[in-house]
Amino acid sequence: MPLFEQVTIIGLGLIGGSLAAAVRSGGLAKKIVAGSRSSRTLERGLSLGLVDEGYQDLAQAVQGADLVFVSVPVSAMAATFSAIVPGLERHAIVTDGGSVKGSVIAAARAQLGAHFSRFVPGHPIAGKEKSGVDAADAALYQRHRVILTPVAETDPAATQAVRRLWTAVGADVLSMGPDEHDRVLAETSHLPHLLAFSLVDTLARQGDSTDIFRYAAGGFRDFTRIASSDPVMWHDIFTENQDAVLAAADLFAAGLARFRDAVARGDSDALLGIMTRANTARARFLAMNARTSYTQAQSATDEHHMKADQNAAQARNPEFIVQPGGQLTGQVRVAGDKSISHRSIMLGALADGVTEIEGFLEGEDALATLQAFRDMGVVIEGPHAGRVRVHGVGLHGLKAPARTLYMGNSGTSMRLLMGLLSGQAFASELTGDESLSRRPMERVAKPLREMGAAIGTTGNGTPPVSIRGGRTLKGIDYNMPVASAQVKSALLLAGLYAEGETRVTEPAPTRDHTERMLAGFGYPVQRDGASVTVRSGGRLTGCQLEVPADISSAAFFLVGAAIAEGSELLLPHVGINPTRTGVIDILRLMGADIRLENERDSGGEPVADLRIRSSGLKGITIPEELVPLAIDEFPAIFVAAACAEGDTILHGAEELRVKESDRIQVMADGLAALGVELETYPDGIRIRGVGQGRPAFTGGEIESHGDHRIAMSFAMAALRASGAIRIRNCANVATSFPGFAELAGRAGLSLQVQG
Numbered sequence: 226m227p228l229f230e231q232v233t234i235i236g237l238g239l240i241g242g243s244l245a246a247a248v249r250s251g252g253l254a255k256k257i258v259a260g261s262r263s264s265r266t267l268e269r270g271l272s273l274g275l276v277d278e279g280y281q282d283l284a285q286a287v288q289g290a291d292l293v294f295v296s297v298p299v300s301a302m303a304a305t306f307s308a309i310v311p312g313l314e315r316h317a318i319v320t321d322g323g324s325v326k327g328s329v330i331a332a333a334r335a336q337l338g339a340h341f342s343r344f345v346p347g348h349p350i351a352g353k354e355k356s357g358v359d360a361a362d363a364a365l366y367q368r369h370r371v372i373l374t375p376v377a378e379t380d381p382a383a384t385q386a387v388r389r390l391w392t393a394v395g396a397d398v399l400s401m402g403p404d405e406h407d408r409v410l411a412e413t414s415h416l417p418h419l420l421a422f423s424l425v426d427t428l429a430r431q432g433d434s435t436d437i438f439r440y441a442a443g444g445f446r447d448f449t450r451i452a453s454s455d456p457v458m459w460h461d462i463f464t465e466n467q468d469a470v471l472a473a474a475d476l477f478a479a480g481l482a483r484f485r486d487a488v489a490r491g492d493s494d495a496l497l498g499i500m501t502r503a504n505t506a507r508a509r510f511l512a513m514n515a516r517t518s519y520t521q522a523q524s525a526t527d528e529h530h531m532k533a534d535q536n537a538a539q540a541r542n543p544e545f546i547v548q549p550g551g552q553l554t555g556q557v558r559v560a561g562d563k564s565i566s567h568r569s570i571m572l573g574a575l576a577d578g579v580t581e582i583e584g585f586l587e588g589e590d591a592l593a594t595l596q597a598f599r600d601m602g603v604v605i606e607g608p609h610a611g612r613v614r615v616h617g618v619g620l621h622g623l624k625a626p627a628r629t630l631y632m633g634n635s636g637t638s639m640r641l642l643m644g645l646l647s648g649q650a651f652a653s654e655l656t657g658d659e660s661l662s663r664r665p666m667e668r669v670a671k672p673l674r675e676m677g678a679a680i681g682t683t684g685n686g687t688p689p690v691s692i693r694g695g696r697t698l699k700g701i702d703y704n705m706p707v708a709s710a711q712v713k714s715a716l717l718l719a720g721l722y723a724e725g726e727t728r729v730t731e732p733a734p735t736r737d738h739t740e741r742m743l744a745g746f747g748y749p750v751q752r753d754g755a756s757v758t759v760r761s762g763g764r765l766t767g768c769q770l771e772v773p774a775d776i777s778s779a780a781f782f783l784v785g786a787a788i789a790e791g792s793e794l795l796l797p798h799v800g801i802n803p804t805r806t807g808v809i810d811i812l813r814l815m816g817a818d819i820r821l822e823n824e825r826d827s828g829g830e831p832v833a834d835l836r837i838r839s840s841g842l843k844g845i846t847i848p849e850e851l852v853p854l855a856i857d858e859f860p861a862i863f864v865a866a867a868c869a870e871g872d873t874i875l876h877g878a879e880e881l882r883v884k885e886s887d888r889i890q891v892m893a894d895g896l897a898a899l900g901v902e903l904e905t906y907p908d909g910i911r912i913r914g915v916g917q918g919r920p921a922f923t924g925g926e927i928e929s930h931g932d933h934r935i936a937m938s939f940a941m942a943a944l945r946a947s948g949a950i951r952i953r954n955c956a957n958v959a960t961s962f963p964g965f966a967e968l969a970g971r972a973g974l975s976l977q978v979q980g
């Protein structure tokens with residue numbers, strides 16, 4: 226279905242010619258007409274089959290058009306608008322492709338008169354260094370952005386029509402104000418062009434330029450590619466966007482001066498700081514283009530980007546499709562421990578000296594923590610294949626972040642940082658993704674306020690969290706109402722800055738990595754039954770750390786191997802800290818055959834190789850004292866329960882309702898969709914298992930609600946299903962276990978990632 230009767234394109238260069246080609250190939254207009262002062266261009270457009278008619282008289286070209294696209298150099302916009310006005314149909318919509326919006330809007334307002342409300346300012350960001358009608362390419366706009374900058378007078382129906390056109394040729398359309406557009410483009414497009422032109426010219430002016438260029442290699446070529454762009458077009462852009470270009474050039478000059486100064490002073494920390502920050506910022510930019518979840522929301526500079534990116538991410542959120550049956554065999558080294566990875570960055574940053582980390586989890590949650598410390602001025606090298614070097618700044622060396630700290634999907638990052646940031650001299654703000662924005666933060670904020678911190682959350686006690694900073698904290702003696710390692714850790718971290726003693730008592734044992742690692746960094750910690758105490762005034766010293774494999778990630782493989790007949794797996798170097806091994810205890814109570822081999826100590830954390838063989842499981846009532854020790858493993862344990870003989874009953878696990886999703890409800894929905902009989906309680910669930918020798922699940926579709934652990938648990942369920950299981954919304958698996966799909970595939974799961 227054509228969207229338009231007649232589209233007229235004024236100016237048939239790369240941009241206009243490519244739109245003509247795209248409109249033609251999409252069948253979006255019954256007729257395509259070109260207007261150009263150059264008869265040669267018109268002839269080329271006709272002979273390339275891009276347009277049906279061409280006119281040098283621009284008023285004649287727009288006659289009969291319901292959409293006119295003006296893509297002439299920005300300096301020629303005013304004259305072009307004035308030339309087309311006499312021929313414009315009353316209903317015609319006019320839009321443009323100019324790279325500068327403020328001056329083009331001013332020209333349109335002055336020239337188009339009453340027609341101005343039908344003018345939709347636009348900018349397709351899809352140039353290349355080639356120009357002219359011969360470079361026209363019907364695919365130029367696919368997956369490229371088009372920014373529309375409508376003003377108050379612009380008719381919303383006209384904007385809508387232009388949006389439809391760009392969407393139909395494959396572009397992602399977003400809108401923003403013209404001033405913002407001109408500033409953002411000055412920084413991300415006009416400045417790089419200015420630099421490329423300037424660098425080549427500067428070198429060429431030196432006497433022996435021919436010689437210099439003979440030695441120049443890939444770096445020079447990459448950096449200066451855009452110095453081959455059209456000088457006339459860029460002359461216009463620099464002239465028309467003068468103010469914003471000058472501001473961007475000044476910003477860059479200041480950055481260059483900082484870099485020069487670091488070189489002059491031989492300041493290694495400053496140099497590494499600039500370059501590691503640039504490395505990650507660029508990685509984020511590249512990932513944003515590939516649209517993974519954490520990265521794209523993080524780098525969104527405005528709400529529109531964010532919305533467009535989120536919609537795109539939603540549309541491309543991968544699904545797992547797992548074929549039924551099979552068994553798990555061989556050896557699987559699962560990802561590094563998430564809890565320890567978070568803390569290695571935090572404590573490494575607060576230490577004096579360098580901390581070297583190996584086995585760091587390169588998942589999005591731990592990376593969110595890493596980025597937050599970079600944002601607070603800490604120089605961090607890596608991660609490269611699990612290696613990270615943190616240049617500690619000492620307990621009082623963090624700097625105020627220039628922007629809101631984005632914690633992605635990670636509850637641990639947000640809650641631990643709330644404690645740590647309460648003790649800083651500066652203010653800060655923490656946000657997260659949709660899931661984190663629903664999770665309770667008052668459990669940490671409330672005791673921190675008792676210590677004297679000034680912390681705000683929303684009316685519901687959820688993020689964003691704002692922390693005033695610059696407060697004097699006082700130690701407290703706190704009895705935690707919930708068994709939460711995150712609350713305990715937040716208070717201990719605040720305690721490093723509080724007057725006197727901070728003592729935290731837990732109602733049941735929770736993971737103790739913070740206490741162990743503080744001691745490992747040489748900070749005195751007193752442990753006494755259910756209580757932990759720290760005092761301020763100590764210091765942390767940088768050290769070497771090896772992060773063991775995460776037992777929470779191993780849990781999916783333990784369950785998979787336990788339920789799939791004929792399986793035998795070896796999971797090497799898994800952390801078996803006794804505050805984390807609830808999953809082993811629970812599976813063993815159910816009859817699982819799990820052996821710990823080669824038990825040893827690795828930097829203060831016990832580790833072992835886990836060997837598991839399939840065996841008949843039976844239903845049990847899960848002892849409540851094991852709940853905090855297996856808190857993240859319940860989604861996987863529920864899958865095991867559905868395969869066991871008889872009922873498995875869980876109580877005392879209401880905390881599961883406030884994880885990345887409501888893990889009781891979301892698991893219950895998924896299990897029920899696969900034919901499992903169950904009953905939920907406010908604090909748990911009863912699951913009826915089928916026992917050995919027959920499928921425990923039908924095939925079906927599962928919604929993971931973006932919760933990594935739900936997605937991975939149901940992937941394992943396929944081993945005992947009678948049909949394929951399709952799991953939606955699996956991008957967040959990368960928060961805790963990047964590489965899961967590949968590892969599971971190698972071990973024997975028939976898992977395909979789609980999208």
Ligand SMILES: O=C(O)C1=C[C@@H](OP(=O)(O)O)[C@@H](O)[C@H](O)C1
Pocket residue numbers: 563564565637708709710711712714736856857880
């Ligand atoms: O301290 C930690 O590293 C964690 C503590 C637990 O949260 P709670 O403290 O909310 O139970 C756990 O669920 C989370 O995955 C990691």
Ligand SMILES: C=C(OP(=O)(O)O)C(=O)O
Pocket residue numbers: 590634635636637638857884885934961
């Ligand atoms: C609850 C979890 O993590 P967090 O609280 O850090 O988001 C988890 O990984 O299961």
